[in-house]
Amino acid sequence: MGLTQANSLLDCEKTDHYDMRMRWRFSTWLALSAVITGGLLVDDMWMARAAGAELASIHTPSGTTIKAEIADTPLKRSVGLMYRDHLKKDHGMLFFFSQPQAWTFWMKNTKIALDLIWIDGKQRVTHIERNVPICTKSDDSCPQYRPNSDDAMYVLEIAGGTVDGYKIEKGSKLPFGQP
Secondary structure, eight states: OOHHHHHHHHHHHHHHHHHHHHHHHHHHHHHHHHHHHHHHHHHHHHHHHHHHOOEEEEEOTTSOEEEEEEEOSHHHHHHTTTTOSOOOTTEEEEEEEEEEEOOOEEOBTOOSOEEEEEEETTSBEEEEEEEEOOBOOSSSOOOEEOOSSSOEEEEEEEETTOTTTTTOOTTOBOOOOOO
């Protein structure tokens, strides 16, 4: 093999090595970009959902009005307040259902303690679960919370430990408008 052929082979090996390094760098850059972009999109989705959500005004016996996001679709009801780090004062989420039932709730992926309030079709409180703790289990073994009666058309979630300050108790009327 002559010197020219040897140099040619070395150049090919250098080029192949260079190409592999560039491909690896590009692949790594592409993967990182996808992860970062995906994270930003998810964050934007949660922010947009919280910022642009339709709110119901719920009037409490204490005179305070709670602004509640409306969960009126299967997707909104299944996500609820999951993954939220905090809940603004006098805010919550109101779940709408098409028929009365003993609707069951759990705290999987919910990062804040909540008061759960079941409400019938006449907008009267039928059951309250106070200061329900978060559940940090990664499987589906989080406790479930269910009312004693099967007449709930709505469930209101508010910050844990606040239901008494609003003077909400079983039988209280919580008037709000329909979306």
